[in-house]
Amino acid sequence: MSEIKEVMFNSDRLATDEYLVNMGPQHPSTHGVLRMLVKLEGEKVLNIQPHIGYIHSGIEKMCEAISYPQIIHLTDRMDYLSAHMNNEAVALCVENALQVEVPERVKYIRTIMDELARLASHQLWWCVMGMDLGALTTFFYGLRDREMILDIFEETCGARLTVNYNLPGGVMFDIHPNFQKRVKDFVTYFRTKLPEYDQLLSGNVIFRERTEGIGHLSLADAIAYGVTGPSGRASGFSNDLRKHQPYSAYPLVKFNEIIDHRCDTLARYEVRMKEMYESLSIIEQLIDNIPEGDYAVKMKSVIKLPEGEFYQRVETARGEFGVYIVSDGKKNPYRVKFRSPGFSNLFALNKMAKGHKIADLVAIMSTLDLVIPDIDR
Amino acid sequence: MGFNFYDFTALTHNIHVGLVEGFSPFMATTLEWVIVGTAYLLFVALFGLLLVYAERKVCAAFQQRLGPMRVGYWGLLQTIADFIKLLMKELIMPRKADRFLYNLAPFIVIIASFLAIAVIPFAPGLQSLDFDIGLFYLTSVSSVGVIGILLAGWSSNNKYSLIGAMRSGAQILSYELSVSLSLLTMIVFAGSMQFSTIVEGQRDGWYLFTGHIPSLVAFIVFLIAGTAETNRGPFDLAEAESELTAGFHTEYSGIKFAFFFLAEYINLFIISAVAATVFLGGWMPLHFGHLEAFNHAMDVIPPLVWFFLKVFGVIFIIMWFKWTFPRLRVDQILTLEWKYLLPINLINILLMAFIVLTKFHF
Numbered sequence A: 001m002s003e004i005k006e007v008m009f010n011s012d013r014l015a016t017d018e019y020l021v022n023m024g025p026q027h028p029s030t031h032g033v034l035r036m037l038v039k040l041e042g043e044k045v046l047n048i049q050p051h052i053g054y055i056h057s058g059i060e061k062m063c064e065a066i067s068y069p070q071i072i073h074l075t076d077r078m079d080y081l082s083a084h085m086n087n088e089a090v091a092l093c094v095e096n097a098l099q100v101e102v103p104e105r106v107k108y109i110r111t112i113m114d115e116l117a118r119l120a121s122h123q124l125w126w127c128v129m130g131m132d133l134g135a136l137t138t139f140f141y142g143l144r145d146r147e148m149i150l151d152i153f154e155e156t157c158g159a160r161l162t163v164n165y166n167l168p169g170g171v172m173f174d175i176h177p178n179f180q181k182r183v184k185d186f187v188t189y190f191r192t193k194l195p196e197y198d199q200l201l202s203g204n205v206i207f208r209e210r211t212e213g214i215g216h217l218s219l220a221d222a223i224a225y226g227v228t229g230p231s232g233r234a235s236g237f238s239n240d241l242r243k244h245q246p247y248s249a250y251p252l253v254k255f256n257e258i259i260d261h262r263c264d265t266l267a268r269y270e271v272r273m274k275e276m277y278e279s280l281s282i283i284e285q286l287i288d289n290i291p292e293g294d295y296a297v298k299m300k301s302v303i304k305l306p307e308g309e310f311y312q313r314v315e316t317a318r319g320e321f322g323v324y325i326v327s328d329g330k331k332n333p334y335r336v337k338f339r340s341p342g343f344s345n346l347f348a349l350n351k352m353a354k355g356h357k358i359a360d361l362v363a364i365m366s367t368l369d370l371v372i373p374d375i376d377r
Numbered sequence B: 001m002g003f004n005f006y007d008f009t010a011l012t013h014n015i016h017v018g019l020v021e022g023f024s025p026f027m028a029t030t031l032e033w034v035i036v037g038t039a040y041l042l043f044v045a046l047f048g049l050l051l052v053y054a055e056r057k058v059c060a061a062f063q064q065r066l067g068p069m070r071v072g073y074w075g076l077l078q079t080i081a082d083f084i085k086l087l088m089k090e091l092i093m094p095r096k097a098d099r100f101l102y103n104l105a106p107f108i109v110i111i112a113s114f115l116a117i118a119v120i121p122f123a124p125g126l127q128s129l130d131f132d133i134g135l136f137y138l139t140s141v142s143s144v145g146v147i148g149i150l151l152a153g154w155s156s157n158n159k160y161s162l163i164g165a166m167r168s169g170a171q172i173l174s175y176e177l178s179v180s181l182s183l184l185t186m187i188v189f190a191g192s193m194q195f196s197t198i199v200e201g202q203r204d205g206w207y208l209f210t211g212h213i214p215s216l217v218a219f220i221v222f223l224i225a226g227t228a229e230t231n232r233g234p235f236d237l238a239e240a241e242s243e244l245t246a247g248f249h250t251e252y253s254g255i256k257f258a259f260f261f262l263a264e265y266i267n268l269f270i271i272s273a274v275a276a277t278v279f280l281g282g283w284m285p286l287h288f289g290h291l292e293a294f295n296h297a298m299d300v301i302p303p304l305v306w307f308f309l310k311v312f313g314v315i316f317i318i319m320w321f322k323w324t325f326p327r328l329r330v331d332q333i334l335t336l337e338w339k340y341l342l343p344i345n346l347i348n349i350l351l352m353a354f355i356v357l358t359k360f361h362f
Helices: A002-010 A059-063 A068-075 A080-098 A104-132 A138-157 A179-202 A205-211 A219-225 A229-233 A265-287 A341-346 A349-353 A358-368 A372-376 B009-022 B025-062 B078-088 B099-117 B134-142 B145-155 B159-190 B195-200 B212-229 B254-280 B292-299 B303-324 B330-358
Strands: A019-023 A035-041 A044-051 A308-315 A320-327 A335-339
Touching (some): A019 B159, A080 A104, A080 A320, A104 A138, A104 A179, A205 A358, A341 A358, B025 B078, B099 B134, B099 B254, B212 B254, B212 B303, B254 B303
């Protein structure tokens, strides 16, 4: 008996210990090959150390060897869910460097495609958000509606995911004759389906319990970590580049920048849900007014940028995506740097998830909407 | 040896008498064991496969797809094909696993399910164990399974498995209380723990209807706690796919994995069968006190069909939970049990005792 007491109260044999768990690179909730070293005490998360680079493909270095139109085709391999926005960032950067003014028609088409891509990305995010929280049915509801957007992409430019639709100076082909009708059909259809999303997941009492007050990211931290996009806006960080540095047709449309000051997982969820309505409204404003004209301006067959440094930012579905090109006047850039939103967002994860449970870590990671090739590049 | 689809008592009795007359007492008992054991094994294997198929079809219906369609008509043979695949798979064991416990764990889990199924009354005379502490026996053997789960998590030498097993342990131990207390409420009402008495007591109306509010509350609590007991969504923390890959059975493959898988579905059947028996009258047809014509019409449907209709009804509700709700967090699960279900249950049992004492029931 005394020996048992000895063990129970005096020895450290029964003492609890912190332990490390490797989440990833093969783990269902990291949605790719992200590896996180998670320090746990029981179920409580003490520290998270993300290890990246498992799908590093050296895109920035490859860009130094290829011409500008070719760079566009590499960019949609990074954040494949915002492929069109990534393409557009490079196209805009080259156009600005050469001071080419693209036709109005191109601007409209690009903006509509941007918003469709944003919708598709948010739909997929909603699918996996539900799945990460254990509501497996959301996945099929989201994919059902996303399919319609991908079909529109396929009809317009032949590809469904990595669209490669942009070129310096315009887009690759004119829109398909069906394009306007199909997009309008989709917008009407999806407006009826969004409330269904809310019924299935947003209003669920378990979902509310799981997300409210979880993963607090203060405004100061959001700015310090450079958390942009919907994740940043849910912390009250007004950073929508479509508003602050409008490009393409964004100056012509009216829409709200969704900002939430609650800073938690639920806020990040609701910002994205509301953004879908805004995207629908932007598409509605543009789709009937696409002006006639060329779908691209004639560019030289070999594009050479003047010597200097050029930077262009766009708002992807995940946040601020930047292209920084240093040119020495040749047909290929001297150095290219991409500012990917996922990279900055990922490293705020530790700040948010510390002190919560493992299940919360998964939920928080899900609201950051990570795309791993976007982080690793 | 006439076969009566409405009452199996004569059939089972005749078999027993035939065996005793034809063989020595020892041989007769042994043969009876073999026959009953084989019948249960067959039932568990086939019904398990059927439940897997049903789950996939129900899930598909919720998710706007068709589910398995290719193997057999409407995919009916899909689960059999899956089972053959699992049988042929290599058994992989982690090198540093505790060999003995690792191999023992799946058997404990499946044996617990087998033990529990023995007291379920399928139809009149179709029940192998009918003794006076039937419900008590059922709650005690069904909680043996958690030992298997804990062993599986511990012996796999995997942190995910261990976390899953610990979650499962905490969860099952807590919800065992609610299951037992809600059953206790009904025992107070029925005045017996014997299954045959409980079923017989519902001849004039199911306990769900005759027991007023307390039995309705007990039914709801039992459904929630039963879902948690079987480790199914939204309480599937132990194998939370998005958090712990596969929880306690991460390291199991082939037929050992199939044991866990099968045990989960058999537990689902047991929970539904208990709910059907205690609250919905088991094999007893739907009767209302003095509507003689209606009662006779209901009697035409055989008891076995009644039993399985009720069981599938409850199973469908539990599947409905899984495919609609997100998963709860571990602390929320314990809060739900200790802060809400347990006090509700305790008050409920008092209320039931009051109702029984004042004879304020139908």
